[in-house]
Amino acid sequence: MTAAVKAISDGAIIAKRNLIKVKRSPEIIVMMLISPFMFILLFAFVFGNVIHIPGGNYREYLLGGIFAQTIMFGATFTGLGVAEDVQKGVIDRYRSLPASRSAVLVGRTTSDIVPNALSIGVMMLTGLLVGWRIRSSFLEAVLGVLLVLLFAYAFSWVMAYFGLLVPSVEVFNSATAVIVFPLTLLATTFVPAEPLPAVVRTFAEWNPVSAIAQATRELFGNISAATPVPEAWPLREPVVYSLLWVAGILLVFVPLAVRQYGRTTNR
Template sequence: MTAATKALTDGAIIAKRNLMKVKRMPEIIVMMLISPFMFILLFAFVFGNVIEIPGGNYREFLLGGIFAQTIIFGATFTGLGIAEDVQKGIIDRFRSLPASRSAVLVGRTTSDIVYNALSIGVMMLAGLLVGWRIRSSFLDAVAGVLLLLLFAYAFSWVMAFFGLLVPSVEVFNSATAVIIFPLTFLAGTFVPTEPLPPVIQTFAEWNPVTAIAQASRELFGNISAATPTPDAWPLREPVTYSLLWVVGILIVFVPLAIRRYSKTTNR
């Protein structure tokens, strides 16, 4: 058996373990699914009649931002689970087994694809309730879902690295909040980037969260033909820009996380 095959086989076992853990604690998945649902209702009904989208509909604009925000927040579930396993000494037990060094991380990030897929499904159902529709072809819509899951998977490796880096679950929650809230709100998630102050606008236009939000709008057909073409390249080519970020994140954080896993001990 090759190293890659062993990593995938061992990773599948770890992924199964993570899914079984949630099955015994269904409240975890319930809370993960309620949060995006509440965000959609809140923003759609509170801001839906106030914020104007040039040539478009705010509720359809909103869903792209909610998709992006939810998969970013969902990725923290990966780091949280790993930080908890480290704190309880479970990682030390895994490392004592004759398993691939990357199996725990592969299994953790892979199992979380299931949670993100469920979140996207719930968001779509909630979107239908507030007037959102898929207006593109079936293949484009499938590509939109796959791109969201791919971006979520890549970002899970970032959170996995931080989960191994911090000293406790509490520190992980605080540290990731400081990073994720600016990343998701200083972006074209809930409002267009054009009215923002120049410095913030530039940051928002090149923010990968803006790109994945814009890519989902494009692939689900939620950008009106009357909407002006953006000046910034990431917003003109959001799918390409998002894929570049996916590749870059995986190239950097997969080896970083695996190397850190080898050095991590029970705290």
């Protein structure tokens, strides 16, 4: 059996273990699903009437941003689980098994696709309630969901790496908040880039979170023909830019996380 096949096989076993753990702790899923539900209702009904989208509908604009924000916060669930396993000594137990070194991380990141998919489903249903609609083809809508899940999977490797770096769950929560909040707020998640100050606008236009939000709007058909075409290339070609980020994140953070896993288990 090759190393890659063994990593996938062992990772599938770890993924099953993680899903069983989630099944036995349904409150984890409930909390993950409540957050996007509340954000959609809050922004749709509180800010929806005061934020103007040139040529468009704010509630349809909003859903793309909520998708992007939710998967970023959802990815921290991966790192949190890794940090918790390190703190409780679960990682040391895995070390005693004849498993591939990358299996734990492959299983962890793969199993977290399930709660992310459930979260997307809740967001879509809530969006329908507040007036959001899919105005593209079925295939484009499916591609939109897959792109969101793919980016969530890639970013979960970033969080897995940080989960192995930090000494405790508490430190992980504080450290990731410093990363995730600026990325999700200094973006076009809730407002267009045009009214922002110059420096902030440039950051928002090239922020991968903005690209994911824009890509979902595009694939779900939520960008009106009357909406001005963005000047920045990442927002004109958000699908391509998002895929470049996915590839870059995986190329950098998969080997980094696997290497850090080896260091953590050898302490």
